[in-house]
Amino acid sequence: MIRLEALRAFVEVADHGNIKDASERLFRTPSALSMTLKQIEDRLGCPLFETDRKSSLTDMGRFLYDQAVVLLRDYDRAMERIDAQSKARSGRLRIASVPSVATMLLPAFLQEFISTRPDLDVELVDTDSTDVRLLVETGQVDLGIAGFSADQPGIATRPVFRDPFLLVCRTDSLLAAKGPVLDWDDLKGQSLIVNEAARGLPSDGFQALVREARFSVRNVASLIAMVQSGMGVTLLPALATVNLPAALTARSLRDPACLRTVSLLWRAGRVHSPVAQRFLQDFVLAARQTTRSLGLEAMG
Known part of the structure; x- marks a missing residue:
């Protein structure tokens, strides 16, 4: 030889x-x-x-x-x-993210992240937290970004930031006129449109509204359109309400349980590829900085 x-x-x-x-x-x-x-x-x-x-x-x-x-x-x-x-300059990175992060945090971050990695291919799936976890569990994505606050069976998490759930309603509604902070009693008689982001909130007042709800919508764009048309009200994380249409407004809820923790998710025991490890490190720093600028609670 x-x-x-x-x-x-x-x-x-x-x-x-x-x-x-x-x-x-x-x-x-x-x-x-x-x-x-x-x-x-x-x-x-x-x-x-x-x-x-x-x-x-x-x-x-x-x-x-x-x-x-x-x-x-x-x-x-x-x-x-x-x-x-x-050296994390190339490869393939598959990410699943909740819509609020996919639209508000990832575009600017990914633009900078790939600018020095011309041979990196990125696949982004925009979906709700339930599907994000499923995609991570089944290995269809390398990393997930979703509303989970602690490690789940088979899933490791790294908290990034917290944001409160806000009530989204029409600006010309009687509910909007009640003031900037609402109680569950203020929502009696309102038609709640349920979405996956808020479905698991433990508040008794919220769950009572869920039991009476007639609509459940998973797509955020459709959800916003329905609220805008006057079909009802909904709860969305604060990050998802940054760019609401002019016809809609967001109101705080007095209940302290109305809070979401956004974390990075991956399969427990999995060794990250070099580019996935670099994404995890860099995104956490960038996301915390951006969320702080929006008045949200960065973690870590």
Whole structure:
């Protein structure tokens, strides 16, 4: 077997037409290169150069040169890709995120994140917390961003920030006129449109409204449209209410249980790829900074 280092030395000598220049290029002594070339010739049983001056290849030398150039090119390219992957400059990253984070935090972050990683492919799934967890559990994504506050069976979490749930209603409604902070009693008689983000809130007042609800909508755009049309009211995390249409407004709820903890999720025991690990570290820092600027509670 001829080692890659030996083939590289042979190609350099053939390219330069002499051992002296090739040895300077490879930072090796001329005698070491001469020994390497002799070992190749002994291995093949035939000379590679027409003369000792190494300026002209034999037919076997030309054949070996053509093969070695292709082999070394492919090897160097493969090593470049391996190095880029190990240093988190390339690869594939699959993320599932709740809509509020996907629209408010990820666009600016991902734009900067991929700007120095031209060979990185990113796949983003925008869905509710229940589906985010399912995608993480089944290994369909590398990381999830969802409303979970603690480790779940088979899932590891890293809290990033908290935001309160706000009541979203029409600006011209009687409910909006009640003031900036509401109690559950203020919502009696209101038609609640349930969504997955708020469904699990433990408040008795909220769950009473859920039991009477006639509509459940998972898509945020559809949910907003229904509230805007006057079909009812809904609860959304504060981050999701930053860019509400002018016809809608958000009101705080006095109940302290109306709070969401947004965390990064991944399969417990899984070793992150280098790019997933870098995303996790960088996103946590960026998300905490952005949420603080929005008046939300950054964690950690």
